[in-house]
Amino acid sequence: MNHSDKHDAIRKNVRAFIAAERTAGRIRAGQSWTTFDRDFSIRCADQGYIGMTWPKMFGGHDRSPEERYVIIEELLAAGAPLGSHWIADRQSGPQILRNGTEHLKHLVLPQIAAGRCTIGIGMSEPDSGSDLSSIRTSATKVDGGWVLEGRKIWTTNAHHADYLIVLCRTSPKSEDRNAGLSQLVVPLENKGVTVRPITNMAGVDEFNEVLFENCFVDEEHLLGEPGQGWRLVMEELSFERSGPDRILSTFPMLSMLSSYIARDPDRHATIELGRLVGRLHSVRSLSLEINQALGRHEDVGQKATMMKDIGTTLEQDIAEVSRRLIDLSPRQDGDDLTTTLASAILNAPSFSLRGGTREILKGIVARHLGLR
Known part of the structure; x- marks a missing residue:
């Protein structure tokens, strides 16, 4: 920039x-x-x-x-x-x-x-893991729209959301597992929608299970054309995986760790902090490069995939290094430092799950390099 x-x-x-x-x-x-x-x-x-x-x-x-x-x-x-x-x-x-x-x-x-x-992402499903091509939620064409049937899981803030962009199957499965998928923008006030919050380790209702039972969705709420869902999802994931939110989830913790170490500098602690800051600088450069490419409407799929893996690993490492170096007990009801430490530790496991698991991301990169 x-x-x-x-x-x-x-x-x-x-x-x-x-x-x-x-x-x-x-x-x-x-x-x-x-x-x-x-x-x-x-x-x-x-x-x-x-x-x-x-x-x-x-x-x-x-x-x-x-x-x-x-x-x-x-x-x-x-x-x-x-x-x-x-x-x-x-x-x-x-x-x-x-x-x-x-x-x-x-x-x-x-x-x-x-x-x-508020809009939620309706991609993941029970028993589908990170393999989006195996989803079973379906939409059947009817007069004036679509009838949606199925279930989504791990949907962030669905209990607050006004709409959910749902990836669904609109044509039967074929040899091309990615064909026949579409995206619908579903108003969650529609009949036939049930949202069930899931409480996470931090005691917060952030994720949800969403059920669709005979849910009618107006035809004006289809994104693109029927069958273009896989391409649209891949484009959408480029935005999800490459932004600064994939490197800054634990930045407040990193900032507080720096201040904590500065009180009584220790050579080994300073080295660990320096490594984290150096990695942050590097991955931020990649994020900026991708941001500019997205502004030019370029395909950034592979770079975004690598960015997400590298960025969320850094976020998790910030939480882990802070846990080791800060000689205080994390408390959700403590002062700013111990509360931030508790939040970082409790939420860190989710960083490498949302937006695609680490294993799936590495598989995508391997395919791009011709290794599988």
Whole structure:
């Protein structure tokens, strides 16, 4: 990213917003970009921090990908509670903008840009693991739309969501396992939808199971054409796997670890901290490169896959190194340091699961290199 006075001004503006939110007690220790707070999202929208690169006709702000990166990097590094709008802004909105009907664009995008719309990702299913081509949720064409039947699992914030983008089978399986899949934008207020929260190790209802039973979805809510679902999902995953959220989930912990070590510097602790910071610098460069390529509508699938694996491994290592070096007991109800430490330790296992497991990601890279 080219350094510029404009970017410095943007960063200064965001930091002032964060400082005010922290002073008001609305950004707290232990939070992250997955923390749900609709009111915070609305305040972000009031600042113009959502839908930044989208056309103004859909509630966007016509800003550059570089400007958006600066803003979201600052929010992520602060541990701001972005969960209400994050998925919608990161990948669902761009997906609708590129492949949605005009009706769907005008219906959903302004809601997202206003901070008043939460969207979930309906990909994973029970018994399917990370093999999306094996999903069994199906949609049957009827007059005026589709009837959806099936079940999704590990769906982030579905109990808060207004819509779920559901990957489903619209044609029978064939020799090409990736054929016959489509994506539907499903309003969760529709009849035939049941959402069941799943409490995680941190005691938070973040993930969910979602059931669809004779659920009618209007034909205007189909993304692209029937059968294009696999291609659209791969495009969507490029946004999900390559952003700064894949390297900054534990950045507040890294910052606190640095301050903790600085109180009584130790050679070995300083070396470990330096290694983490060096890795962060390197993977951030890759993330910036991918962000620019996405802005040019280039295929970044393989780079995004590697970025996600490298980034989430770093996030987990930050939690582990902090656990070893900080001589304090983690507490969810402790001070800022012990609360942040508890949150990092409890949430770290999920980092390499969401967005594709490490094993699946390495398999994708191996196929690209011709090794399997």
